[in-house]
Amino acid sequence: MNIGQASQRSGLAPKTIRYYEDIGLIRPERSGNGYRDYAETDVHKLRFLQRSRGLGFSVEECRQLLALYEDKSRASADVKELTQTKLTEIDRKIQELTGLRRTLEHLIHACRGNDRPDCPILEELSDGRPE
Numbered sequence: 001m002n003i004g005q006a007s008q009r010s011g012l013a014p015k016t017i018r019y020y021e022d023i024g025l026i027r028p029e030r031s032g033n034g035y036r037d038y039a040e041t042d043v044h045k046l047r048f049l050q051r052s053r054g055l056g057f058s059v060e061e062c063r064q065l066l067a068l069y070e071d072k073s074r075a076s077a078d079v080k081e082l083t084q085t086k087l088t089e090i091d092r093k094i095q096e097l098t099g100l101r102r103t104l105e106h107l108i109h110a111c112r113g114n115d116r117p118d119c120p121i122l123e124e125l126s127d128g129r130p131e
């Protein structure tokens with residue numbers, strides 16, 4: 001199948017598919033005229049990559065997951081460890097975002113939001129020093 005068909009079946013844009021090929025995540029066959037010829041296994045890998053990226057895995061983590069998927073002698077512990085590491089990273093990001101939210105909420109409540117020029121938000125952003 002051509003890249004348009006692979007795109008439609010995988011849900012990925014042709015540009016993304018070409019990128020994944022450029023970085024070696026997939027390797028479609030080439031027909032006699034040089035066009036890419038995607039097999040069903042390529043589409044399956046593309047869907048795998050789409051789901052993995054949707055869960056927040058980086059391209060390199062997807063490369064590791066794909067290698068583990070293709071390795072029939074893999075240990076599921078390796079897959080679990082990679083996924084646990086991702087979950088830990090997400091939990092850290094959630095904590096960081098929660099802290100940012102609290103800070104912004106505090107700044108919003110500190111600002112009167114009136115016609116006067118003084119603004120605690122801007123003072124805080126300028127390192128706590130009044131202008």
